[in-house]
Amino acid sequence: MLLKWLSFVWMSEASASTLPLQGSEVARSWDQLYIFLVALSVFFFILVVGGMLYFAVKYRKSVSKTTEYITDNHVIEAVWTVIPAILLMVIFGWGYSVYVKMTQAPSDAYEVRVIGKQWLWQFQYDDGRTTINELYVPVNKPVKLIMTSEDVIHSFFIPNFRVKQDVVPQMYSSVWFQATIPGKHQVFCTEYCGASHSQMLAKVIVLDDQQWLSWRMGKKIDLNLLPTAGLGDEALAAAVKKQDEEKAASGKPTVQLTGLAAEGKAVMQAKGCIACHSFDGAKLTGPTLKGVFGHDVELLDGSKVLADENYIRESIENPTAKVVKGFSPIMPTFKGLVSETELNAVIAYIKTLKE
Amino acid sequence: MSHSHSSSDSSEQLAPGMVDHHHAHHFANASEEFEASKQGMWLFMVTEVLMVGGLFVAYAIFRSLYPEMFKEAHHLLDWKLGMVNTIVLITSSLTMVLAVAAAQRGEHKKTVRYLIVTLLCGLAFLFVKKIEYTAKIEHGLLPGGLFNFEHAAEYAKSHGTTLTHEKAPLFFSLYFMMTGIHALHVIIGMGLITWLTIRASRKEFGSNYYTPMELVGFYWHFVDLVWIYLFPLLYLVG
Amino acid sequence: MSSTAHAVPGTHYLNNEKGLMSWLKTLDHKRIGVMYLFTILFFFFIGGLFALGIRLELMTPGQTIDFTLPLIGRIVMDAPTYNRFFTYHGAIMVFLVIIPSIPAALGNFVLPMMLGAKDVAFPRLNLMSYYLYILGAIVALSSLLLHGVDTGWTFYTPYSIRASTGTIMVVLGAFIAGFSSILTGLNFIITIHKLRAPGLSWSRLPLFCWALYATSIIQVLATPVLAITLLLLVAERVLKIGIFDPALGGDAVLFQHFFWFYSHPAVYIMILPGLGVISEIIPVFSRKPIFGYRAIAYSSFGIALIAFIVWGHHLFVSGQSEMANFIFSLLTMFVAVPTGIKVFSWVATLYRGSIRFNVPMLYALGFLELFTIGGLTGVFLATLSIDVHLTDTYFVIAHFHYVMVGGTLMAMTGGIHYWFPKMSGKMYSEKSALWAFILILIGFNVTFFPQFIVGAQGMPRRYWYYLPEFTTLNQISTVGSWFLLAGFVWVAVYLWKAIRSGENAPGNPWEALTLEWQSPSPPPLENFVETPTVTSWPYEYRS
Structure with a gap:
């Protein structure tokens, strides 16, 4: 039993390490549920596939010459109908409660307008400023994005915050988050939108209180001084790029x-x-x-x-x-x-x- | 592989009204085969209902979104012509029933006669449809992006109504899609009835074999039924 | 008027008539099944080539494929080309391979035989649906001459309205292939109702037939909705009807509702027949009755029913109302219950059996491993908030490949090995088959398991360029795809060898009890020398 418990602890750590950075309030609740699902899946996988292998070896033809005539067993069938059903309802309820957190933006959230177009993201702020592919937001404050598209459907996805929402032409959709870690967070477009879909990338620039103040006063933020949070590691990207360029440029000045x-x-x-x-x-x-x-x-x-x-x-x-x-x-x-x-x-x- | 025996194989005496027909080898007897074909046709009708159902769902969604637009736009359809077509199709359903009944009794001449009347009704229906379509196209009452507001407004004025709703093109998209797919079914049905007429004139149907008559009959009634829904939904809004 | 086939010694369905025309004009369900099988395998090969191209391109984050070949010239996979690759991979695999795979190929051959019938109810309709399938394929692939198609197999509006003209061809191809699917389903339903052998009551119907029955119902009820959706899409492009195009006042998301109303049930068209194959293989090689016959049969219908009311789970982030999300997430959870019942019942069938590890059984066990992973990860995606992060990432790709490839394709390959002696009258080398199986099983897991992780990390699907952080997992996946290639090529080689020079197969090499095995291998023209009479259950295995 202890061993089993320990393996679950190890597993949760392992599965958590495969997730992106926990960069928002809701990411914490999301990760807990995800790890629970991973643990439950591993349990059922061992039950089914382990059971299958155990039976397959134990009752192989060379050992098990005779078979037993069993056609059904109502008790066990009821068990494996009812217990999964109950578990599924628990998962549904838990999943929904996290979803409510994800979708109910506080009324005092800072609003930014987002326009998706092939193949860039444009952000409009309340002071009239506009940025492209860089979304500036304050840390630890709720931010609500009101989004629409100029052409086809796009989808705004911030893995570190565990939120995603389609951006549809002629319609407003919204998404909100409360970032907890200052720095640059990766944004992907996740609804296929044509040739350069995979390059429709952006960054959420989460600023600490002081930086936010100076951004609000119209000062430029030196992005090189900000850390990259989790995904989209620019140092790594630069290293790969350099390697490519060296490969391409071998021989050329x-x-x-x-x-x-x-x-x-x-x-x-x-x-x-x-x-x-x-x-x-x-x-x-x-x-x-x-x-x-x-x-x-x-x-x-x-x-x-x-x-x-x-x-x-x-x-x-x-x-x-x-x-x-x-x-x-x-x-x-x-x-x-x-x-x-x-x-x-x-x-x-x-x-x-x-x- | 022999699907049915050649007629020389058969030396059975045929009762009056019966024709020389043999069921396919994999069925136990002719009535099994008939039942199977009938069930198959019913199932096919279900798929047709679901296909047309998709259009009705689209209609329902947009009508619930823009009820006033539907009211405004439907005035530009000629309900009198629609009514004529309704009567024409109901008549053709009746003659189709009579044709099937005649075939069952082995009355070959009557069968052919009723089939031809049914066919003529189909033609009349398409003719009226053509008049309607031509008028719509002339006055710019076209689907969605091809819709011409200026012409449409003039046309509406001459009819003593107005057409200003910006979503009006949607109504004509639905009108053309729904009646167009229906008309396509009418054309297919007429092709099938022509085929039946040829077979009936060769005296291939009788009291022991009239499966194709019965099945095409189902199909024709279905086409009729769809029109009976389309007529009020498009011509008699609100 | 009974005319049973005269069993001339030495003749069977493969040699009773000769020449290409005797195949192209055949009304024999067995020959039509074989024609389907070869055609589907051909398209599987084509779709597989596209998949290998995709995986190769994803070897590095940026552009990978850029080399010059002698005679052919420079080969480059830029983003537009890559987008065409995944579109054709998806469209071919879904519409031309997985949907018809088990029903049209194996089902056509086996179903009438399992029922003790001489043919399907409507043989001419059967041949017609084969030709509709071919026509659909030709129309769809003709788009390659019109700049190709890059919309993805889901044809989401409004992108598909503005994409290349070839899109119309692929959409029409899918429309035509859809009719083929409807006619096959219709044919099977009537066949099961009308052509069961004397004594074959519903409670004695083999589970493969039950599965095909449930599948056929979905084909008949859901495919027409796809047909009208695709027709509206074509009309949208040609007539600008403005139903789906927001620029003309339409609703872009409405297309997704229409599309998934068919395409979600279609997922069960793809998997249910596979579940049926597994339900046949496991009892035969365990020498035991299937556990929970009724539960397995009914659960197929449970799945078919739920299939129609869960389409909205593809739209959790599309902007549909939170209430709709609540309901669709709740309903989707219930898919797992009948699926679980099946999986548990199969494992229970092994208990106290006398298990033989012939090749079909290996595929069944491999299926259980992969399908369990596919099913469990499905629960992740049904969970509302979890789906928000995972949808449209590689997690989804991995999930449905575990179900569609790990499930359906493993079942299909198992089924081919199971019925191969019956269809060809030959035996294959079990030793070769074992190694191919090991390659496929390992290759599959190596290819697709890393995609769960890279998806959870946030890598979106349909990405030609990806972040350098995802490189290692993508490379593992790409290497795995080569194992899969080797495995399937190996299968093709030894099965071809078996057809050419394999040992003759006995009528019932696996000692199975279903009716198709009670006829010689290969079967005579009208399947049975004498119409069989059924006196017992098909799983009456006693030691």
């Missing part, structure tokens, strides 16, 4: 990015440009940016245009005006979402992407 161009690259990563535009010549949903600057670009109507600073600005602010041949006019406008300084940085970076 590498260009060291500095200053403005480096900032431009960072801007393009943060604003979600890379979901559709590659830097290395690969054809994604949109045209690659490699070898574009300073060259003629063929448009849908067959005409040509020189890709200069003004063309790039136009393509960002009014993307459907001059669509490159072979692509669809589906890019959303970034007018008002990219500042002049950021625009300069982006153009500086695109200039470095030579053939």
Whole structure:
């Protein structure tokens, strides 16, 4: 008995270690129920598969020459009907009670509006500010997201907080959480939404009281100073990326990015440009940016245009005006979402992407 | 594999009204085969009900969401033409019953005659449908995204009503989907009745074998029944 | 007018007529079953290739497949290509493999024989449903010529309204294949009602027949709803009817309700026949009556009934009302009760038996292991709050592969090994089969178990790019898929060898009591030399 109990304790620890960081109030209750389910499943698995193996070995033909004529046994059948039914009701009730916690947002929750579009997340705050792929929220305070989509169905999923909600066009849906750990938390889109679905990523930036105050006063937060919480470890991602780049660049001279161009690259990563535009010549949903600057670009109507600073600005602010041949006019406008300084940085970076 | 014996095999005497027919080899006797076919047809009707049911569910959902829109839009359907079609189809059901009964009695000529009347009713139904569709298409009363509000408003004005509800195109989506799928069933039914007419004129049905008549009869009544639901739901809202 | 087949010595259903046309025009349920079997295995191979491509691409977080082959040129799996891969994998495996697998292939062959009948009730309809299936497959795959389809097999609106034109072809293909499924179900129901041999009362009906009966009811009742849903989707694209398209005032989530009203019951179309196969295999190789015959038979109907009222559990995070979530979660819990009854009854059948470990029995035991995991993880997903985190992650992928592949496919493979001597008249090498089984069982667990963990960690499904943290588990999974490949190729090789040069099989190699074994192997044209009369229960095993 003791051994059994110990194995359960070990198991709960093991199964908890396979879960993402416990980053919100509700995550704690969720994890308890999950671990209970894992333990219960292991118990029933041992009961069924263990029983099966035990019988299979014990009554194998070479040992068990005769069989017993048994067709049923109402007592045991009642037992294995009623006990699971009761257990299932307990699981249902527990599951529902956690669900209520998940869905009943406190009335004083801080509200942020979320718009999903192929393939980025846009966040609108009460002070009129807008961010892309970075959601700024305070720690230990309830936050409610009111979400809608501009095109197809998306789904807003924060593994660390154990919450997820579909984002549907022409309809508002909402999700709330109370983050407990400051830092950057990974967001995924979990409803398949087309070509760059897997790159429709964002971060919830949970700020401590002081940082939150300065964000509210309109100051910029240096994201490099914030820790990554759980998933989305940027150090690891960078290491993998470096490895890839080394593999790709073996033999080729590498260009060291500095200053403005480096900032431009960072801007393009943060604003979600890379979901559709590659830097290395690969054809994604949109045209690659490699070898574009300073060259003629063929448009849908067959005409040509020189890709200069003004063309790039136009393509960002009014993307459907001059669509490159072979692509669809589906890019959303970034007018008002990219500042002049950021625009300069982006153009500086695109200039470095030579053939 | 011989599915039925060739007629030369048979030397049995046929009673009046009976035809030379043999049941398939895997059935014990002809009545078993008839029962099986009938049950199969009933089951098929169940699948039809569920398929059409999907459309009725969509109708119910949108009508409960926008009752006033349904009221407004249905004025643009011509209930008189709908009524005519209802009468036409009920008549055709009646002649179909008479055709089956005639086949059961082995009255070949009567069977053919009733089948042809049924067929003509079907044609009349489609003709009226065509008049209705042409009028709708002309005046921009088209499904969803193809709907033309300007033309529709003019048309409504000429009918002494208005059409302003922004969800009005939905009504015509449902109208075209429901009546279109129904009309498709009418066409299939007419094909089947044509086939029956040919077989009946070859004197293939009699008191001991009329399974195809009975089954197509079921189907035709079903098509009729669906229309009897569609008519009030689309033409006589509120 | 009785015309039993003249049993000419040496003739049977495989050689009584020769030539390709004699197969293409056959009305014999056995030949139609065999044609289905080969066609389904062909599509299983195609669907499997897509799966291997998916797994290979997921070897590393970013783009993995990018190499140049001599003659062929550069092969790249970018995100749009990957999205097509999982769409075709899902659509082929669901509509062309798993749904028809056991009923149309094994069921067609075995059901009339188990009933002591000469054929199904409507042989011509049976052949027609085979050709509808082929037509559906051709129409669906013709989409490959129209830029392919990247909507996922669920065709969620509004994405599917804007996706490539090929989408229409796949949707129409599924629509046509659906009719094939309806006609098979209809045929089986009437066959079971009308063509049972003398003495084969309902309480003596083999459990495989009960399972097929329950399956057929779902096919007949649920598939028409899919048909109309798919038709509306096509109309949405062609006529812009605006029922599902929010941009035209429609309701995008309504499509999900319609779709899952069919597709959830369809999950039981996929698994119930497998449960039936296991109920046949276990008593035969335990030499004992099945435990709880009635409970197993009724539980199939219990599952079929509940199947129709739980579709909303696919929509827990779709924005449907909390009340609806409450009800659907509660109802879904009850699926586990009849499923549990079956599993416990099978284990109890082993108790005090005399167990032989022939290949079909190994698959049945392997099935029990995998299906138990699939079932238990289903309880996780039925639990409302737990599902919120796990839905649309790899946890769901792992769960339904444990049920659909670990359950249905293991049962199907077991069933093929069980009825192979009857169908082909040959025996296969049990030694080869044992190693293939071990490869498949290990390969399966290595492929899919890591997906539970990576899913719980948060990795979403349908992701071409994933976070580097998930790399190790994905690599294990990919390596597992190669074991699966090796295992199934091995099965194909030794079964083919057995057909070519295997020993002749006796009529009843497993000493089973159901009627199909009371006929020679392979069976004569009309199944039995003399129409059998049933005098006892099919599980009357006594030592």
